Amino acid sequence: MRKQLVAYGMSLAAGTAALQWLDYQRLVRSHAGDIYVFLIAIAFLALGVYLGARVFGKSGHVVIDGNPRALEALGISPRELDVLREIAAGRSNKEIAARLNVSPNTVKTHIARLFEKLGAKRRTDAINRARELGIVS
Structure with missing residues (x-):
């Protein structure tokens, strides 16, 4: 069956x-x-x-070398440049401190010096000025 x-x-x-x-x-x-x-x-x-x-597919984005002449003329140190790049990435002071293994007070000091050197009053002013000079992308 x-x-x-x-x-x-x-x-x-x-x-x-x-x-x-x-x-x-x-x-x-x-x-x-x-x-x-x-x-x-x-x-x-x-x-x-x-x-x-x-x-x-190949975007024609410009490789930014940090504009050594502008860095030298403004007197921006390598550590301040690191902080500036982190600011440009949109990170807070605590996040920058954690990524760079420094205290938040050190980050605040670097930011204050960057503001003086770039002639900025705010983070956005500093980023815009750095982009104009070709320091950060």
Whole structure:
């Protein structure tokens, strides 16, 4: 009895697969032009993405070397430059202190000296001035 059920199930599955294959063949024949247009569109889309990534993927951003002349003229020390970069990254005094392994008071001192050297009253002024001079990106 079990073998008969399995054989009957297999024959039904084969018949269903054959009907699905015939339906697929009818679909392909009746809509062949649409399928070709779809495949060509996909090929052009892939080509466009590839070429776009090659042409526009390399951004022309300028590598900022810290403008050694401006650093020297303003008298900004390497540690003050580190603090300035951290400020430009949007970090708070506590975060800067933790990243540079110094106390928050030391960070405040560096920031005060940077404000004096850059002629700034706020962090945003200092960052804008440093960007104008090419000190930070």
